[in-house]
Amino acid sequence: MRDLGVGFGYLLKGQRWVARHGKQYNFGLLPGLIALVLYGAALVALAIWGEDFVSWATPFADDWSSPWQGLFRGFLTAVLFALGLLMAVLTFTAVTLLIGQPFYEKLSEKVDRDVSPDGTAPESGLPLWRELWISARDSLRILARAAVWGVLLFALGFLPFVGQTAVPVLGFLVTGFFLTEELAAVALQRRGVELRARLGLLRSRKTLVWGFGAPLGLAFLVPFVAVFLMPGAVAGATLLARDLLGEEIAEGATEDDGDAADEDRQVTS
Numbered sequence: 001m002r003d004l005g006v007g008f009g010y011l012l013k014g015q016r017w018v019a020r021h022g023k024q025y026n027f028g029l030l031p032g033l034i035a036l037v038l039y040g041a042a043l044v045a046l047a048i049w050g051e052d053f054v055s056w057a058t059p060f061a062d063d064w065s066s067p068w069q070g071l072f073r074g075f076l077t078a079v080l081f082a083l084g085l086l087m088a089v090l091t092f093t094a095v096t097l098l099i100g101q102p103f104y105e106k107l108s109e110k111v112d113r114d115v116s117p118d119g120t121a122p123e124s125g126l127p128l129w130r131e132l133w134i135s136a137r138d139s140l141r142i143l144a145r146a147a148v149w150g151v152l153l154f155a156l157g158f159l160p161f162v163g164q165t166a167v168p169v170l171g172f173l174v175t176g177f178f179l180t181e182e183l184a185a186v187a188l189q190r191r192g193v194e195l196r197a198r199l200g201l202l203r204s205r206k207t208l209v210w211g212f213g214a215p216l217g218l219a220f221l222v223p224f225v226a227v228f229l230m231p232g233a234v235a236g237a238t239l240l241a242r243d244l245l246g247e248e249i250a251e252g253a254t255e256d257d258g259d260a261a262d263e264d265r266q267v268t269s
């Protein structure tokens with residue numbers, strides 16, 4: 001269970017890192033804002049027309065008497081919106097990372113250099129178009145896996161007691177796992193780690209992944225929070241990726257003020 005605390009610690013360290021590097025943080029907000037507008041519009045549309053969709057999809061309930069028809073369709077509408085919200089949380093990271101791929105690559109590289117004992121960072125050596133293609137392809141594969149879990153959780157939600165207790169917990173664990181994969185992929189892809197290998201690494205230390213991703217998934221449910229946490233989440237996932245690969249993190253590197261150090265070097269040069 002120690003890994004739960006370690007994973008959560010990486011999430012906090014990532015947020016502290018971007019708080020000390022204001023320029024990277026400010027640029028990192030833009031991709032999240034664009035994605036937020038897109039997802040917000042989609043969820044609003046689902047809230048407005050979700051009931052009409054449920055009515056269209058359940059013609060067999062047209063002749064049901066009141067209040068059973070309203071209760072049944074109201075329940076399905078609520079479940080449909082909850083499923084849409086879950087899919088938004090699961091895919092928000094992938095879409096935001098794709099929009100902000102060049103920036104987040106540079107942010108992750110800078111974190112690597114800051115915490116590496118020799119001050120270096122792995123580089124993929126691939127052209128930008130190739131990195132975007134790999135990121136988009138892998139994100140679609142993750143989305144397919146997340147969709148399978150989403151349908152399964154949707155079905156389990158109808159079970160008495162289990163649907164109201166175990167399913168929400170399982171949903172946050174699943175969300176946390178896939179969120180962490182998407183975020184850690186920025187650092188792992190630069191190291192040439194393919195999707196299958198990345199999933200194997202994450203499964204080997206599930207509690208570490210859940211400690212990082214589950215609280216982040218919970219925070220992402222709050223409007224606008226995902227936008228402000230995204231840059232720090234990428235930074236923290238870079239630290240987590242180094243841990244998964246057994247790469248050393250220089251002692252105290254995540255606590256030093258990088259911006260102040262840069263300013264000191266400029267003054268003395």
